[in-house]
Amino acid sequence: MSENTNQKTTNEMSHKPDGTAKHIFAFIVMIALTAAAFYLVATDVVPENMILPLILVFAVIQVFLQLFTFMHLNQKGSAFYTIFMIAGIVIAVVSALGILLM
Amino acid sequence: MGTLLVVLVLALFLAAILTGGYNKDFLERVRHSKVWDWLTTVDHKKIGIMYFMSGFFFLLIGGLEAVFMRLQLIVPNNDLFTGDTFNKLLTMHGTTMIFLAAMPMIFGIINVVMPLQIGARDVAFPFLNSLGFWAFFFGGLLLNLSWIFGGAPNAGWTSYPSLALMGFNPGPGIDYYVLGLQISGIGSLMSGINFLATIINMRTPGMTFLRMPMFTWTSFVTSALLLFAMPPLTVGLLLLMFDRVFGSAFFDPALGGSPVIWQHLFWIFGHPEVYIVILPAFGIMSEVISTFSKKRLFGYTSMVFATVVIGFLGFMVWVHHMFTVGLGPMSNSIFAVATMAIGVPTGIKVFNWLFTMWGGELHFKTPMLWAVGFIPTFVMGGVTGVMLAVPPADFQYHDSYFVVAHFHYVLVGGTVFALFAGAYYWWPKMFGKLLDDRLGKWHFWLFFIGYHLTFFPQHFLGLFGMPRRVFTYQAGYGLESLNMLSSIGAVGMVLGTIIFTINVIKTARSKELAPADPWDGRTLEWSVPSPVPEYNFAQLPLVRGYDAFWIEKQAGNKGMAPAEPLGPIHMPSPSYIPVIMSLGLFIAGYGFVAHAIPVAVIGIAVVFISMFVRSFQQDFGYHIEPEEIVGSAKAKEVKA
Numbered sequence: 001m002s003e004n005t006n007q008k009t010t011n012e013m014s015h016k017p018d019g020t021a022k023h024i025f026a027f028i029v030m031i032a033l034t035a036a037a038f039y040l041v042a043t044d045v046v047p048e049n050m051i052l053p054l055i056l057v058f059a060v061i062q063v064f065l066q067l068f069t070f071m072h073l074n075q076k077g078s079a080f081y082t083i084f085m086i087a088g089i090v091i092a093v094v095s096a097l098g099i100l101l102m
Numbered sequence: 103m104g105t106l107l108v109v110l111v112l113a114l115f116l117a118a119i120l121t122g123g124y125n126k127d128f129l130e131r132v133r134h135s136k137v138w139d140w141l142t143t144v145d146h147k148k149i150g151i152m153y154f155m156s157g158f159f160f161l162l163i164g165g166l167e168a169v170f171m172r173l174q175l176i177v178p179n180n181d182l183f184t185g186d187t188f189n190k191l192l193t194m195h196g197t198t199m200i201f202l203a204a205m206p207m208i209f210g211i212i213n214v215v216m217p218l219q220i221g222a223r224d225v226a227f228p229f230l231n232s233l234g235f236w237a238f239f240f241g242g243l244l245l246n247l248s249w250i251f252g253g254a255p256n257a258g259w260t261s262y263p264s265l266a267l268m269g270f271n272p273g274p275g276i277d278y279y280v281l282g283l284q285i286s287g288i289g290s291l292m293s294g295i296n297f298l299a300t301i302i303n304m305r306t307p308g309m310t311f312l313r314m315p316m317f318t319w320t321s322f323v324t325s326a327l328l329l330f331a332m333p334p335l336t337v338g339l340l341l342l343m344f345d346r347v348f349g350s351a352f353f354d355p356a357l358g359g360s361p362v363i364w365q366h367l368f369w370i371f372g373h374p375e376v377y378i379v380i381l382p383a384f385g386i387m388s389e390v391i392s393t394f395s396k397k398r399l400f401g402y403t404s405m406v407f408a409t410v411v412i413g414f415l416g417f418m419v420w421v422h423h424m425f426t427v428g429l430g431p432m433s434n435s436i437f438a439v440a441t442m443a444i445g446v447p448t449g450i451k452v453f454n455w456l457f458t459m460w461g462g463e464l465h466f467k468t469p470m471l472w473a474v475g476f477i478p479t480f481v482m483g484g485v486t487g488v489m490l491a492v493p494p495a496d497f498q499y500h501d502s503y504f505v506v507a508h509f510h511y512v513l514v515g516g517t518v519f520a521l522f523a524g525a526y527y528w529w530p531k532m533f534g535k536l537l538d539d540r541l542g543k544w545h546f547w548l549f550f551i552g553y554h555l556t557f558f559p560q561h562f563l564g565l566f567g568m569p570r571r572v573f574t575y576q577a578g579y580g581l582e583s584l585n586m587l588s589s590i591g592a593v594g595m596v597l598g599t600i601i602f603t604i605n606v607i608k609t610a611r612s613k614e615l616a617p618a619d620p621w622d623g624r625t626l627e628w629s630v631p632s633p634v635p636e637y638n639f640a641q642l643p644l645v646r647g648y649d650a651f652w653i654e655k656q657a658g659n660k661g662m663a664p665a666e667p668l669g670p671i672h673m674p675s676p677s678y679i680p681v682i683m684s685l686g687l688f689i690a691g692y693g694f695v696a697h698a699i700p701v702a703v704i705g706i707a708v709v710f711i712s713m714f715v716r717s718f719q720q721d722f723g724y725h726i727e728p729e730e731i732v733g734s735a736k737a738k739e740v741k742a
Contacts (some may be wrong), residue, residue: 080302084326091330091417098421099366102429 026069033058117439143677144212144228145636149235151532154210154525156239160202163246165599167195169592172556176589178577182450188573189256190275194249196259197279201286202242204379204517209293211236211631212321214532216297218627219315221306223638226299228674230690234292236684241286244691248278251696255279256508258571260368261342263353263361268346274695280343281691287332287339288687294328297321307665307697308625308645311658312406315649316392316399318688319406323413324378331374338367347694358425362427369420377416380512381409384451387473390523391455393621394470395462398649401454408447408454415444425496434493441491448484452477467621468542472523475550476515483511486561501571510557522549522602529609530616534633541605545598552594558691559591592599624652629662640731668732670725677721683712 037055040046046054067073073081118128132138140148154495171191174183183191217225225231248254257266257277263549266276301322305314314322342364344350351357353364392399399405421429421437455477486508490496499505522545529537568575575581619628629651630638643662647653654662690705 084298084329087326087414088330094418095334095366095370097422098433099363102421102433 023069026065030062030065031061119387139676141681142678144224144232144234144674144676146217146225146228146231147532147634147636149231150210150213150215152210153206153213153235153238154532156242157203157206157210159243159296160198160246162599162603164195164198164203165596167191167198169596172589172592174573175575175585176584178582180574184573186256189258189571190249190254192571193255193258193261193275193279194246197245197255197283198242199513200259200375200379201283202238202245204513204521205290206238206242206522208324208379208382208517209234209290211386211521211528212297213293213606214325215524215528215627216306216318216321217300218531218630218634218638219318219625220301220304220309221626221639221643221650222300222304222644223671224304224587224674225296226303227296229677229680230292230296232677233680233683234289234296236680237289237292237687238286238291240684240688241282241284241289244285244688244695245278245282248275248282252278256639260365260372263342263345263364266342266346266364267354268349269354269356274344275694276347277697280339281347281694284336284339284343284690285684285687287335289684290328291332291336294325294332298329301325301440304647305661306642306645309650313645313648313650314405315385315387316402316405316409317382317385317625320381320388320409323409323628324381327378327381327413327416331371331378334367334389335371335375338364338371341367343694347697362424363429365424366420369423370417372423373420374413374416376509376513377412379517381516383410383476386520386524386527387402387455387476388458389625390469390527391458391525392649393623394465394467394473395459396622397462398624398652399454400457400460401450402648403451404592406453408450411447412444415440419444422491422496422618424675425493426500438491442488445484445488446461452481452484467526468537468539468546469523469527469621471543471546472519472526475546476519476523479511479515479519479554481510483515486511491497499564501569502564503568503570506570507557507560507564510560514553517644522546525602525619530620530632531627532635533609533691534615535612536614536616536620537609538605541601541608545605545658547598548594548601549598552591552596552598555591555594556588557591558597559587563588574607604728618649624649626650627660628664629654635731637673637726637731640671641668642666668728670727671731672723672725674723675721677716679712679716679719683709683716686712 037058040051040054066084071081072078104188140152141147169185171188174180174188213225213231217223220523245255252274255261255278256273257271257276257279261276261279264270276726291525301314301318341350341352343353345352345359351359353359353361354362388399388405419437419441421433422441425434425438455473459474466474477675486504490499490505490508526537529535563581564570566580566583566584568581575585616632618631620632623630626643626645629643643650643665644665645662651662688705688710690702693699693702693705
């Protein structure tokens with residue numbers, strides 16, 4: 001067990017130098033997108049029927065940033081995460097469609 | 103709240119005085135006491151025992167509520183528990199049994215057994231495990247405190263709006279329901295994630311996915327269901343809480359909301375929930391039947407496949423609870439077909455159990471009795487389930503006692519039977535002692551006969567038109583004798599449960615220790631001593647195939663081959679933070695129930711402060727040295 005933890009820490013160490021900048025960049029982008037979403041709703045910069053699609057686009061970008069920078073989906077050994085995420089998405093889509101279409 | 107504080111302080115004073123006065127070493131004494139040990143433990147076996155025992159306690163409370171209801175319904179026009187009181191009883195019975203009895207007892211058994219079955223030293227996140235338990239416990243406590251402070255919830259365990267909205271239900275009951283379930287739901291979600299991470303990452307060398315025992319597989323699928331099913335409930339409860347506490351209108355049709363949304367959210371959670379409680383039961387039964395038939399489980403791969411398919415289909419059928427809402431013939435038909443499809447993998451399982459017993463060397467010990475009683479009982483529940491899945495027929499059965507009979511046949515005949523089987527089977531691993539087999543058989547027969555006497559007549563009560571959740575019925579409609587029979591049957595279940603309780607107490611008092619492998623078991627948990635040492639395995643075992651321990655026994659080996667040299671074992675240190683954090687959630691929950699926002703803020707502050715403390719705590723755990731492990735093993739041998 002102790003060896004395991006050691007391995008993990010060395011792994012993380014080797015990733016750190018380029019990781020930090022990327023993380024901070026993603027973090028700032030995500031905050032900016034959130035702020036932009038609030039701004040769109042609060043003011044009349046864009047026409048009303050465009051607000052919802054725009055917010056959704058922002059949300060999707062944020063999801064991908066989350067997954068790839070903070071949840072390390074681009075690293076090796078993420079098969080399980082992918083399986084579970086796909087299963088979750090399928091279930092969520094079925095449920096949402098079920099409710100919407102009824 | 104003030105009274106509660108006074109009582110707490112008084113209890114602390116009394117504890118101090120009774121244990122030798124309040125002085126400098128009081129804290130020292132606390133730190134070494136048994137109570138402190140259990141409060142702060144992160145050991146999966148101890149947490150499992152706490153889960154199981156508090157689940158059993160809530161089972162007794164829920165059972166008492168059921169007995170009260172059967173007493174009310176024993177004769178027509180009875181006035182023992184009428185109107186609102188009866189509504190409270192039925193609501194709390196359902197809520198308690200599902201969320202506070204069935205789930206925690208299952209988590210208890212998973213917690214104790216699953217890490218042992220995959221050859222792990224603990225679950226993946228011991229701290230999270232403890233946090234999950236305490237969140238469940240305080241959530242359950244909050245829910246049950248409603249009886250004393252302000253009135254229990256009374257809108258059924260499904261708590262449909264508009265009935266559950268402020269306008270129709272101004273008392274604090276539904277608030278208790280919402281907050282209690284929210285807090286215990288946080289615990290369930292954490293436990294689910296924890297089990298998933300454990301099974302994926304902590305398997306011992308050689309333990310591939312298709313060598314995992316059936317119970318581990320069902321725990322795995324159940325945990326995945328928890329992961330996907332709890333969030334809709336959380337969202338639904340949150341929306342209901344906003345409607346009630348902050349005056350929003352998600353479910354209020356008068357203000358443009360839709361009560362049907364609640365029904366969708368609840369059943370998108372609720373249907374997977376019934377598989378969450380039944381799949382581990384299937385796992386327990388598979389282990390028990392295989393062990394006591396002295397045969398490898400028949401069709402293991404198809405069992406795994408059936409489990410996964412049931413888990414997946416479980417999310418595609420929620421609308422069969424809502425056939426009469428009026429969603430239209432199209433959606434009703436789609437969901438009816440999906441529901442009937444679940445009968446196929448379940449049938450695969452039933453036949454596999456039968457074929458496992460076929461030609462086996464059967465030993466009818468108590469766990470096996472429960473398993474054998476389970477199969478026909480569960481099949482009956484399954485058959486009525488398929489009947490209910492036909493929408494035109496469901497319009498007749500809906501909200502009648504037929505439904506009550508159906509879900510008690512699957513939930514009691516499935517989950518509760520399995521929990522008792524699991525308790526008798528794994529008691530030596532949990533407590534190091536065997537439960538009495540003779541009392542166990544009395545327990546089984548009384549409970550089994552009482553159970554069928556209670557619920558079998560309810561099918562016909564439903565067909566004769568008796569609606570569920572109604573506190574009385576009139577004489578002269580042909581409902582009297584069957585209701586009387588049903589209430590008499592409840593006595594058998596009560597007697598059975600009392601005998602189980604006596605058995606537990608008797609076993610706790612006896613000094614006779616159980617051997618490591620009392621049933622001639624097949625899986626890894628029987629290769630370690632009973633009770634299990636805190637590090638589980640001195641050396642992680644090397645697994646050579648399915649039924650790992652059985653393979654070694656057949657090959658004439660004394661135990662499992664080690665997969666690592668003997669070395670220091672890293673252990674997580676105990677922590678008091680989970681209790682404090684859950685207490686914070688409890689205070690916050692109470693604040694929202696009382697609509698006292700400052701109290702809620704204090705509670706949430708406690709939660710965040712404990713998170714902060716935990717995040718910046720330097721905690722590296724401790725090591726158990728090899729000398730100590732060898733020493734304790736030798737001491738055991740000398741004793742034996």
